[in-house]
Amino acid sequence: MILVTGATGNVGRPLVDLLVEAGAKVRAGTRDPQPNLPDGVEIEPSSTPSLSGVTAIFVNSRAVGTTLGPLIDRARAAGVRRVVALAAINVDDPVEAQPSRYTGDRNKEVEAAAIDSGLEWVSLRPTIFGTNSIGLWAKQIAGGDTVYGPYATASWSPIDPRDVAGVAARALLGDDLLGRKIELTGPGSLTLREMVATIGSVIGRDLTYQEIPPDQALRRFAEIGLPDGFGPAMLTMLARNAVGPAPVTGEVERILSRPATSFAEWVTDHKGAFRA
Template sequence: MTIVVTGATGNVGRPLVEQLVKAGVHVRAVTRRPGQAGLPPGVEQVPEVVCRGASAVFLNSRALGSALADVVASAHRHGVGKLVALSAINADDDDGRQPSRYRGDRNRECEQLAAGSGVPWVSLRPSVFTTNFPGMWAAQIRAGDVVAGPYASAALAPIAEADIAAVAAQALLTDELLGQRVPLTGPQSLTNAELVDIVGTVLHRPLRYREVPAEFVRQRFIDNGFPAEFADAYIALLADTVTSPALVTHDVEKILGRPATPFAQWAHDHAALFTEQMS
């Protein structure tokens, strides 16, 4: 069995490759740096997707970019047995509430192409990734004990990328999820203020979340090089969750036979991400 993994060095792709290798599968990892990606021994590393001889393909739309449709067509042409698409829990929402689209994700299109490909398919729809939070907050935490952002009461149910990878491995290795759009979340709805409290507890620091006007947040994103459309979509997404808890599903536990990883556990295991300067 050969499984092609696109986005093989990303937050989901890397643990997915590791899990597939442990399962004894031959992995064909697509990476811009073949031989230099730090992947496990025995992984076949290629600079572009090769579907010939593959049993299944994991589709990451950001990694594939404009090649997404061609890869799906190639999978059908070469008789690939299964496509597993990485989508998002909000893939059906208006584009103005999908900030990741402005960073290259095409979750809706990835799912639609897989479902219409003529190849058996699964779509994974995760909620916000846990690694998004050090990405947004680490610089502020290094600078002091206040994390400033929009909507302190906005609710999210962050999911650990390793949990997404574990479900993806199950989807690739078995037929249990064929034809399903699987919503994946963390085990708990948490507000921005509660998330910062958890990080503070992990770091043994008196961190607090300070709500600031949305326009201030928007300008900060733009000053940091993000498109204005990303900032607007991020703020709109949070604004929708101010008065109600985030959706929490139990699909991770049903599929893996164990609970999804709590944010507190993930933050404890990855505390350095919040304090170390990233290169």
């Protein structure tokens, strides 16, 4: 039995599908009362899932919240053999350069908990998800052809969460990734200006990214409902990313024996989010 926490999230949902397709028994931790998961998947609360019969766990720190430590302790006591942690590529950066901490991620803590658990472990360190572009830009794109934001030349190598799920499935089902901190990226580095232009190309519009000063960007982050602290951390991260291309690790292709999904391919599969 494999427990997937955050089972209806960007990574957890495709991970559940991959594990079921592989013939694994899956227990899904989720807060969604109607998760619409495959037949045969057991449903449990994300924060207090049963560990009876579980041999491996996929841990999403945002899903388990403050129960992260107790969950790992319970897993060890219950005889769980393996933990696969969802961390991030910037896990070793200063906290003030990790905006996802302000939306609930505890990347450093979940990786440390996995390594210190005494269990078999793998830590996945993905870069920014393609889905982040929806939260950052979709409302502006719905309202016009210009996206306003800071640091137009800052670079990311956005990854499709389904690729992260593919690597997670490999880590849960096989032994070849044990003991690794795996940095996962998309197949290419793109500036923010190039990412917005890519979205425009896919949805058939001539979109442009107009750089604005950091103080104006902070106001925009607040306007779209992002929590306090997110804006300054995002600006710090983007300033660091403006000095050159984002890293491209090639790990997805090496591990899954297929190319990583490009940002254009991801947008094509989710273009409805930018047309609303």
